[in-house]
Amino acid sequence: MTLYDVAREADVSTATVSRVLHGHDRVKASTRQRVLDIIEALGYVPDGAAQSLSRKRKQIVGLIAVESRGPGSDIEQTSLLFLEEVLRGVESPVGDIGWSLLISFMVRDDTAYARLQSMSGKVDGLLISEGIVSSPELATLARRLPIVLVAGSPDEPNVDVVDADNRTGTRALVCHLVEVHNATRLYYVAGPDEAPDARARRNAFDEELARHPGVTACGYFEGRFASSGGKLAAQEILATPRRDRPDAVVCANDQMAIGAMRELQANGVAVPTDIAVVGFDDIYSGALVTPSLTTVSQPMRLLGERACSRLLERIADPALPHQVELLPTRLVIRESCGCAAAPAALVQDRVQR
């Protein structure tokens, strides 16, 4: 079932069928209808590969998702909402213009680059959700095809980057803790140092502390974005004498915050009364736990959308200058920071968003 079959059946040339298929050129109405009927009757569907080859454009963008941040991170929670939301964001602009989305999960290992290369032969552009390859490798790839980093390091040269404004978000959160709740001793639970967003958040934490004389970081812990990381951090805190404990625990993401909170509570520490706990990401579960989690919301869907749109622009015009786009985050104040519980109705609404 090819274009030729349709052409023969309709007694026209393949060029005409092609024209009809795309509404492009002017074709006599009667001819058009005849061809359309045949197409319908035969159930003809054009072959994507042949179209791609001929047009020299695959009309496909690739999305590379990190499979895991390494041992000790529970995948299901880690990138959970992240991938799902970003995915939907990405699919929207892509689907709107009739293109497709090719997705692949990768781990940051020595095969990653080769897999990326092979992928680069199947798409018109690549969306990479984090630095899973080294910067020079990225540069090489970027020479072959347009690449946009989603939530990647904003300092990466040679590619476009779209990211949430981790810095402003973290600083707003810390500022809230310090100025509203008078916290003076903060404990930070960081994400893995390889993750650009983890680094950005941690740096912002330090930065904001520096702005508040008298406020100190009384401890750091590096987790892997999994709830177990928060748990371990909490145990570390529990092991110190009561008077050396922090006023608040700031976590690089919600999973760790929830893990920390539960561990503290399980050991008789009241949250937020004894110690406040806050996270980052605003995952669904954060609104459900007790106390509900104060956190920072990232526009994940928008992240996907913007990244994809930029990629599309760049595919259309490869000469475009590289750009970094930071999307605004939003402080979500709930109970775990020490703020009063919101009326139930409000909470409900937030759950359903």
Added chain:
Amino acid sequence: MTLYDVAREADVSTATVSRVLHGHDRVKASTRQRVLDIIEALGYVPDGAAQSLSRKRKQIVGLIAVESRGPGSDIEQTSLLFLEEVLRGVESPVGDIGWSLLISFMVRDDTAYARLQSMSGKVDGLLISEGIVSSPELATLARRLPIVLVAGSPDEPNVDVVDADNRTGTRALVCHLVEVHNATRLYYVAGPDEAPDARARRNAFDEELARHPGVTACGYFEGRFASSGGKLAAQEILATPRRDRPDAVVCANDQMAIGAMRELQANGVAVPTDIAVVGFDDIYSGALVTPSLTTVSQPMRLLGERACSRLLERIADPALPHQVELLPTRLVIRESCGCAAAPAALVQDRVQR
């Protein structure tokens, strides 16, 4: 940068380059090395479209995800873990053999069939995550290319189906409520009737009730799998005199169960003391709420894996007879059914059937 460039540079024919590229034929070691070097130096990557066209195989499978179950359902929660987990499950067999995954979100509307058709021209087989097109349309598509329904209706002819065993799972849950907690009045919160899994669960509920004389269904509510549905059902329950209320509320999924539970609690009804509430799916948040949610766990990742493997088999041999595969579910007993809080480890190990 094509195969020809490499061939010219290495002073061999394109056939040889192709051979080297695939390790297929025997090529003299020295020649092979020379070609390999040139490939490396030039940074050559084969064009996927050309390969597909030539091989008459695209080495791509398509995954169709439902965008939403219609108004009133909150997407982020509905297919939440579902899509993410299934996706990972699917990607695994696909990636193992070097194929790719094309993904597309669709709504069940009048454009769905057309979009599916166009997608069918870009892949070797299709994974459809639910009945978004009518049965006859499905049959037509299935004639053109292999199709596997993921969590679709097991009675669909002409396609393979891989699904969780909703029936056994639901029955085990109801049975637990009746036999362990002596529930006699059950209220059922169903999912939308168009959803095959919603129907399967509801039917299983009725079926199990029929097996227990003296136990009655004291009410039904049809939600759309969103937490707001559970909330509405709860309001309905709250509107009835205390003595007419159910012993337990069985929900077709966890979101609705959580919604119902929160609404009951907000109105002074203790869960599970006054009324027990149970769900289905075992989403992450279920373990976090208070009381923790008793539910049924579906092997979502496995679902994706099995569905994809079957699709691959069918692509390899289209003559294969159609099959339905039901994957075992697991009862996850926590607190909301009335059981005492159990150590996490125990719950994990309690495998059903």
Added chain:
DNA sequence: CTGTTAGCGCCTTCAA
């Protein structure tokens, strides 16, 4: 072991 040569299915000038 290596080269020659048809296609694969569609698009797109260039002519008519």
Added chain:
DNA sequence: TTGAAGGCGCTAACAG
């Protein structure tokens, strides 16, 4: 308004 024909980049017989 329509047709003829040359690619697009790669694979796979078939020869040598």
